[in-house]
Amino acid sequence: MNTDNRWAWVEVDLGAIQKNVALLAKQAGKAQLWATVKANGYGHGAVQVAQAALGAGATGLCVALADEAHELRQAKITAPILIVSEQPATQFEQMLRDDVVATLYNESTINSYAKTASDLGIVGKVHLKVDTGMHRVGAPVASAMTRCRQIKSLASLQLDGVYTHFAAADLPNHDETAKQVQRFDNVVAELDQESLRPKYVHTSNSAAAMRVLSATTDIARVGIAIYGIAPSGELESMAKDLQPALSLHARVSHVQHLAAGEGVSYGLRTKLSQAATIATLPIGYADGVQRRLWKVGGEVLIGGKRCPIVGVVTMDQLMVNCGDADVQIGDHAILIGAQGSQSISANEIAAKLETIGYEIVCGISARVPRKYLDAKK
Numbered sequence: 001m002n003t004d005n006r007w008a009w010v011e012v013d014l015g016a017i018q019k020n021v022a023l024l025a026k027q028a029g030k031a032q033l034w035a036t037v038k039a040n041g042y043g044h045g046a047v048q049v050a051q052a053a054l055g056a057g058a059t060g061l062c063v064a065l066a067d068e069a070h071e072l073r074q075a076k077i078t079a080p081i082l083i084v085s086e087q088p089a090t091q092f093e094q095m096l097r098d099d100v101v102a103t104l105y106n107e108s109t110i111n112s113y114a115k116t117a118s119d120l121g122i123v124g125k126v127h128l129k130v131d132t133g134m135h136r137v138g139a140p141v142a143s144a145m146t147r148c149r150q151i152k153s154l155a156s157l158q159l160d161g162v163y164t165h166f167a168a169a170d171l172p173n174h175d176e177t178a179k180q181v182q183r184f185d186n187v188v189a190e191l192d193q194e195s196l197r198p199k200y201v202h203t204s205n206s207a208a209a210m211r212v213l214s215a216t217t218d219i220a221r222v223g224i225a226i227y228g229i230a231p232s233g234e235l236e237s238m239a240k241d242l243q244p245a246l247s248l249h250a251r252v253s254h255v256q257h258l259a260a261g262e263g264v265s266y267g268l269r270t271k272l273s274q275a276a277t278i279a280t281l282p283i284g285y286a287d288g289v290q291r292r293l294w295k296v297g298g299e300v301l302i303g304g305k306r307c308p309i310v311g312v313v314t315m316d317q318l319m320v321n322c323g324d325a326d327v328q329i330g331d332h333a334i335l336i337g338a339q340g341s342q343s344i345s346a347n348e349i350a351a352k353l354e355t356i357g358y359e360i361v362c363g364i365s366a367r368v369p370r371k372y373l374d375a376k377k
Helices: 014-027 038-042 046-055 066-074 089-097 107-120 141-153 176-193 206-211 233-239 291-296 346-352 357-362
Strands: 008-013 032-036 060-063 081-083 101-104 124-131 157-163 200-202 219-222 246-251 254-258 276-281 299-302 305-310 318-321 332-339 342-344 370-373
Touching: 008 014, 014 032, 014 046, 014 206, 014 219, 014 370, 032 046, 038 046, 038 357, 046 060, 046 066, 060 066, 066 081, 066 089, 089 107, 101 107, 107 124, 107 141, 107 157, 124 141, 141 157, 141 176, 157 176, 157 219, 200 219, 206 219, 206 233, 233 346, 276 332, 291 305, 291 346, 299 342, 305 342, 346 357
Parallel strands: 008 370, 032 060, 032 219, 060 081, 081 101, 101 124, 124 157, 157 200
Antiparallel strands: 008 246, 246 332, 254 276, 276 318, 299 305, 299 332, 305 318, 332 342
């Protein structure tokens, strides 16, 4: 969708992506940085972010779905791509033909993937995921070596990596991360004892990489940080040198002057305490602006000033109280980003909604057009 055709759009600064990747790659030291671009690059655009990240020092990519990997291959991206969980058997042939790295951890899935690879005459690269405590997916620690031996025994598979994922790396005071590190280190020690250690052994997500939590990592799988967003409020200070890449914009589509006591939006839940200029923005919950944002102190920037959202956010539009300001149709509004001396971050909005910045940027819908700013500027 062309950004000129709609008065609501996203801007993605690919230069910021590149600067963040370069900084994080330097912090990763000897470990490679693989950029996580799942969920359409956390709402930023998977192909565009992948190309920018690879141009700035990333050496691989991570996605969640086989179709996400296929999109990158269709865009002529040849870098290694790790799919971070098991996929349906119907996707195995596509994965193998796309030469992506499969994550496997269940005995039956390993055998099924090996058979498909054998039938195609392809040796499939595999990373074994070990569940060291998050309990989402992965082989239990007790059976990790059995699964490694199984993969190694199958001629159509290559054990290319072993990894785990931290449940609480973004919470510095949580004691589970140290326990997960120890459990994983024990698995790696067993791999070394049996000469089964693969090319890649890795642990670090964004939070772990920023905190340098484990030396046992050949790859830093960095997601939210490359987009310039701290993994949590507790890590904001560590993210001060990162640059947010995404901003969310709109233009005022209607202006009205309402008297004190008038109600605004569905249910007329907001009654004006005094007369005010109300601006309408053509963006709503179908675009990813949460319906209840008005209720938790949501604001937008117009004319460099913070203006509160008033009334329930509707599907396609929302209303803003501009007080006595002179606002005109076509004026520029910022929902995420900076204007003048003021700024609103994804994490600020997330805190008000008791969620995380990931959800805010991932939730911006596909019908909001993306405009990409040159990575070389």
